[in-house]
Amino acid sequence: MIMAKLTALVTIAAIFYTFVLSARVGALRVKTGVAAPATSGDPIFERAFRVHMNTVEQLVMFLPVLWLSVQVIGDAWTGLIGVVWLAGRIFYASGYMKNPTKRGPGMLITLSATLALVIVTIVGIVRGFLAM
Amino acid sequence: MIMAKLTALVTIAAIFYTFVLSARVGALRVKTGVAAPATSGDPIFERAFRVHMNTVEQLVMFLPVLWLSVQVIGDAWTGLIGVVWLAGRIFYASGYMKNPTKRGPGMLITLSATLALVIVTIVGIVRGFLAM
């Protein structure tokens, strides 16, 4: 049984979304003729490739603080911040695919959610020290 | 003491294998003359580089669901699915190095193992909701 249900659900959703972005890269290899191991040669492929890679980079910062935060503010609030992160990622991907210059707002939402989780974790660490 | 011994062992093995793939990239830099920070210029180097990078991408999806699954189906079953993931990665790397078009089967095994862990996690989340 998993107790932190919403946090686990957000984790699954974030991983699934990352997979969807990687599957799009694979599909665009076929469509644009950018054969592996190349990672450039077509502007749309390159956008999709960077969107996926950037999401992986964000995911590895997000998941650890997500699971530290759940110990501080519980499952519901942590899950809520996770949903904001995911919305930021979807917004980022959609903006980037239209035009790489439009990737800013989604990135800001993503980073704000991660920052919120970092602050929550720091609060939990401080509380841990105070309880010593 | 670590209770989820097999899951921890698979985690160590997956991380070690990822390290081996990165060490090969480093060795091929010397052998092929593709000096850092370049990441292209020799077909064999490029394959090794992509194999490592792709394994990092898969690892960040795999480890979170691996450690969620152990809470649902226990250490032995989780470890077993982890071994399948690892076998898929080794198969993927070996196929890709021979010919990038031969990377499909190993990738499918990897993704099947990750998908199995995702399904197990979802079962655990549903059980968590039912126990409320």
Add this chain to the structure above:
Amino acid sequence: MIMAKLTALVTIAAIFYTFVLSARVGALRVKTGVAAPATSGDPIFERAFRVHMNTVEQLVMFLPVLWLSVQVIGDAWTGLIGVVWLAGRIFYASGYMKNPTKRGPGMLITLSATLALVIVTIVGIVRGFLAM
């Protein structure tokens, strides 16, 4: 409340440092004119890009064994090894930015810290088996 305070602190620091490296990549896009989605075209940008990417690759190997080790040797020792890892990363980045050939020593420190955590984890797994 977070019990493994120092380990959590190192986790936050490692994630924050990875973010700082990605922010530098973003700033160098503006300064050097390497517009997204391109990832090459200027030697300094390419170094910063590779430093960030390599740190992400190291982070995904580091964090899992960090949190397995805390179950074996406790928070203080785990946090200490984490600080070594972080120092290795800062040393690596600073060497690489001066000259890519100077990235070796920092990388060795990073890998030594990760290896120490892997050994600690294996000790914990063996203890788990012995306690069965």
